[in-house]
């Protein structure tokens with residue numbers, strides 16, 4: 515349990531913000547699997563200010579997801595402040611997070627995302643301006659630095675704290691690393707030792723045991739899980755349970771995976787529409803089926819699906835096949 519400003523977080527497991535993934539449909543599902551805090555996918559400050567319809571739709575939050583952190587990105591103080599004010603007044607988000615970690619050139623060339631990491635003074639300036647403009651607590655999600663010659667994680671986190679930021683999440687990679695190499699947890703530890711606001715550690719938490727190791731060894735207040743939760747909200751549930759009781763509950767059955775995949779699909783259809791949802795769900799369905807024997811053929815077929823009916827039929831048929839095979843294997847033993 516920890517607090518970000520006045521927002522109480524009931525356990526130490528946080529769903530990472532992931533663009534194209536962490537919309538309300540996925541977040542609510544992960545929340546139901548026990549996440550203490552869920553983070554929304556990054557939203558463009560300019561998209562908000564230009565009243566872009568798609569961007570404004572991204573601000574939708576179901577009350578059941580709360581507490582929720584909504585992340586904005588941008589490369590200029592003025593537009594970030596205005597976007598933050600909009601989020602503050604017009605959404606039911608609990609926390610406003612500023613993205614200082616996105617490594618994608620399209621973002622960094624506009625001075626947004628990880629580009630902020632090169633200058634702690636600029637970080638101080640922008641975070642204090644946002645903090646002054648809004649009522650909700652403001653946090654920053656950052657990488658440890660731009661490249662190995664510019665690792666300012668400690669200075670940057672201290673700048674966030676001095677500016678009135680209420681927490682930092684630190685992904686233990688540089689911008690240049692993108693998603694390659696190993697996340698450097700030691701630098702996350704240095705950050706934790708250097709500030710008094712909560713620090714959420716992130717990067718390469720793939721198992722409940724990894725999460726415990728990060729909490730125990732690095733001393734962070736919360737642990738943020740990204741890729742390991744793709745198509746796998748059980749990762750969140752299993753981690754929460756493991757941290758609470760030491761019990762490592764088994765991985766879900768294929769039937770359970772498919773049932774939750776279909777629940778996720780139906781929530782996505784309600785959020786967007788069938789056509790968009792089914793297309794978006796193709797990648798999620800592949801993630802839900804990751805590691806299941808014999809999934810290659812069905813994954814190819816999923817990529818051809820255009821309707822809910824087609825997708826659900828494929829998934830249900832696949833479960834039947836897997837279960838029949840499991841039964842015949844068991845009888846053969």
Ligand SMILES: Cc1cc2nc3c(=O)[nH]c(=O)nc-3n(C[C@H](O)[C@H](O)[C@H](O)COP(=O)(O)O)c2cc1C
Pocket residue numbers: 530531532533534535554555556585613614615616655685716717718719738739740741742
């Ligand atoms: C598909 C995808 C989308 C992401 N989008 C965002 C984003 O919108 N905002 C952000 O701060 N980080 C984003 N990230 C980074 C993650 O939040 C996280 O920092 C990173 O994946 C490392 O954590 P992990 O090892 O647990 O995956 C994204 C990562 C992935 C894989």
